[in-house]
Amino acid sequence: MQLKVSHQVSQSDCSAEEWQARVDLAAAHRIANMHGLNEGIFNHLTLVVPGQSDRYYQIPFGTHWSEVCASTFMEVGFDGRLLRGAGTIERSCYCIHAPIHSSIAKAKAVFHTHMPFASALTRLEDMRILPTGQTEMGISASIAYDEHYTGPAVDPSEGERLVEAIGDKSVLFMANHGVTVTGPTVADAYNKLYYVERAAQVQVYAMMTGRKLRMVPDDVIEKTKKTFGGVGQYDPTPPVRHFEALKRILDRKEPDYKD
DSSP, X not given: OOOOOOOXXXXXXXXXXXXXXXXHHHHHHHHHHHTXXXXXXXXXXXXXXXXXXXXXXXXOTTOOGGGOOGGGOEEEETTSOXXXXXXXXXXXXXXXXXXXXXXXXXXXXXXXXXXXXXXXXXTSSSOOOOSSSHHHHHHHTTEEEEOOOOSSOXXXXXXXXXXXXXXXXXXXXXXXXXXEEEEXXXXXXXXXXXXXXXXXXXXXXXXXTOSOOOOOOHHHXXXXXXXXXXXXXXXXXXXXXXXXXXXXXXXXXXXXXXX
């Protein structure tokens, strides 16, 4: 039986586009919990409210990702005000996410996690994803690296610093901390989050053998970056197909995420 927090916003209160955004973001929380990418009641998956340019969806602090439903989300302004719903605004979420949402047009979805394998790499002096396999090569072009851990995010200036660190990339490895992934949609961000963790997991396993890693020639790396995941070959795109498949699993196991 899934435990639920008190629901604050109903489907009748939202446009069809807003409700679908809530459903997808709730699904991302549930799926991340299913994949073991969350850390207690911390870490944050947020999304700009459709049709708005000054607010994003955030769960009330204290909500476990396994209990998130479409009606759970608060709407939080880029200025930190609670604009809709009820609950406590977790400070570090606001300080990281609001500056990224407001400064990077393509960052409609911002997912920050301490997922174990990627976070393990951020504890290393060299935390790079190495081009030793197809997935690693495919995602490497999207990754920026922040080499400076400054402590917990308690001021929006930290989010502004992270904006500079991300630059024109969509994934940020944060030294001694975790990972932040951005995307134009929930499906895109979750797909990227999943494959970043898979790449990190395989790399950690390969490093654990203690044997020399097998590197790939530069020309093959560049070819793989351009063709990874069937870029431009499919409609709907692979990230959409992946996320829809994951939601079908939720529909069978935890259909209340749509509530």
